[in-house]
Amino acid sequence: MSNSVRANASASTRATIYHLCTGVSSCFALAPGESLLIEELGDITKPGIEQIEVKAYKDPLTDQHLNFWNTLFNWCFGGVDVSSYARLILKTTQQFGTTSRLAGWNDLNIDQRIELLLTLYEESKNRFDDSGAGSSKSTVLKLQEKLLAKEALSCLRTIVARVLIESECPTLPELAQQIMDGLLICSEI
Numbered sequence: 001m002s003n004s005v006r007a008n009a010s011a012s013t014r015a016t017i018y019h020l021c022t023g024v025s026s027c028f029a030l031a032p033g034e035s036l037l038i039e040e041l042g043d044i045t046k047p048g049i050e051q052i053e054v055k056a057y058k059d060p061l062t063d064q065h066l067n068f069w070n071t072l073f074n075w076c077f078g079g080v081d082v083s084s085y086a087r088l089i090l091k092t093t094q095q096f097g098t099t100s101r102l103a104g105w106n107d108l109n110i111d112q113r114i115e116l117l118l119t120l121y122e123e124s125k126n127r128f129d130d131s132g133a134g135s136s137k138s139t140v141l142k143l144q145e146k147l148l149a150k151e152a153l154s155c156l157r158t159i160v161a162r163v164l165i166e167s168e169c170p171t172l173p174e175l176a177q178q179i180m181d182g183l184l185i186c187s188e189i
Contacts, residue, residue, distance in 0.1 A: 014056070014172065015056060016039075017172065018054060018056045018172050018175070019038065019039060019043050019044065019054050020038060020039075021172065021175045021176055021179060022043070022044060022052070022054045022091065022169075022175065023036060023038035023043075023044045024179055025175055025178060025179055025182070026044055026046075026052070028182050030046075034046055034049070035047060041080055042074075042078075042080065047084075048084055048085070049085065049086055049087070050085050050086060050087035050088070050089055051075075051080070051082065051085050051087075051088050051089070052089045052090075052091050053071045053074070053075075053088075053089070053090050053091065054091050054092075054169075055067050055071070055090065055091070055092040055093070055094070056092070056093045056171065056172065057092060057093060057094045058093070058094075059094065060094055060095055060096060060097035060098075060100070061092060061094035061095065061096050061097060061100060061102060061165075061167055062096075062097035062099075062100050062102075063097070063099075063100050063101055063102055063120050063123075064120065064123075064124060064138075064140050065094075065097075065140075066139060066140055066143075067090075067092060067094065068090065068102060068165075069140050069143040069144060069147070070139075070143060071090050072143075072147055072156070072159060072160075072163070073143045073146065073147055075088055075159045075163075076147060076152060076155045076156055076159055077146070077152075077155075082158060082159055082162065083158055085162060086162065087162055087164055088159060088162040088163045088164070089163075089164050089165075089166055090163065090164070090165045090166065091166045091169050092165070092166070092167055092169060093168070093169050093170070093171050094167055094168070095167055095168045096167055101116060101119075101120070102116075102165065103167075105163070105164075105165050106164050106165060110157060110160055110161045113160045113163075114153075114156070114157065114160060117144075117147070117148060117156070117160070118148060120144070121141075121144040121145075121148050124138070124140060124141045124144055125141065125144075128141055
C-alpha cells in the first residue's frame, strides 16, 4: 500500500472522528426532548431544528473556497428537504481569509446573500474567461454555475435564508479536551 493511500485513509478517519466529537460535544447543549443524529441526514442533525456540516481545514475560508460552495451544493442537491430546518450551519475550523466577503455572511439578509453569491460567481467566471480557452473550469466554478442556474434559484433562496457560518471552531485536540472537561463537570454533579 502506498503512503498516499495511507494518508488519505488517515485523513478520512480523522474527519469521521471530528464529526463524532462535534456530535458528542453538541449533546451537552441539547434541550430536554431534543435528539441528535450523527452521519445520518448529514454530518450532525437536530431533526426539525438544524443541520450542521462540519469541516476541519487549516487554510482560510475565502470567497472561492471549495468548502463553502460544496456545502451549499450538497444542501441544494443532496436529496434532504432542508426546508424543515430553521438553521443550516457550516461549522468549520477555518478562519476567514483577510479579504473574504463571506466574513459578513451572518449579518446579510437573503437578497444581500444572493447578490454576494452572484458577485462571487461573476468574479470566478471572469477569471476563467480571462485565463484563455485552453483551461478547464474549476470545481468551484462548476458548482457556482449549477447553484446559480435559474432552475436552482428557488432551492438556493431556501438554503441561503437558513445558512449560518461558524468559523474558527475548535480543532480535534481542542474539541476532545472540551468533551473531557464537560464529562468531568457532569461527573461532579
